[in-house]
Amino acid sequence: MPRVVVDVMPKDEILDPQGRAVHGALRRLGFDGVADVRQGKRFELTIDDVSHEALAEVRRIAETLLSNPVIESFAVRVEDGR
Template sequence: MARVVVDVMLKSEILDPQGEAVLGALPRLGVNDVASVRIGKRVEIEFDDNAQNLEEQSRVIADQLLANPVIENFTVSIETAANGAA
């Protein structure tokens, strides 16, 4: 089975209230050296072994379903057995 990972993050110019909340909580944990925190999402898609055009299909899925291109960017990575797929 082929695995594709799609990482979706808010664009840098978009405020990230969840990241700001985490950043604000870090001093209570004794962590004071963090400059910023951005929160995103990771989506793993497993394709059948005979699937073709994995990256192209994954980009369509990400662009039309997983990410809002107005406020989010995404990256697509194809995992192989050497870099983490079981």
């Protein structure tokens, strides 16, 4: 069945305390090649079909349930069925 990925990330202008914590831990552990870390969420939705209507529904879900549009942005993309 087709799988749709919804990536939810904090907007660029929003502080990201989780990403900051990871970045700080990396530096303390000696990983110096990383300049910045942002942490977000990834959802994999298995849907019945990838019609235009189904994808519009996934976008509604992403906007209303999976993300907080005030502080997060999201991206929806179809993955090849596995």
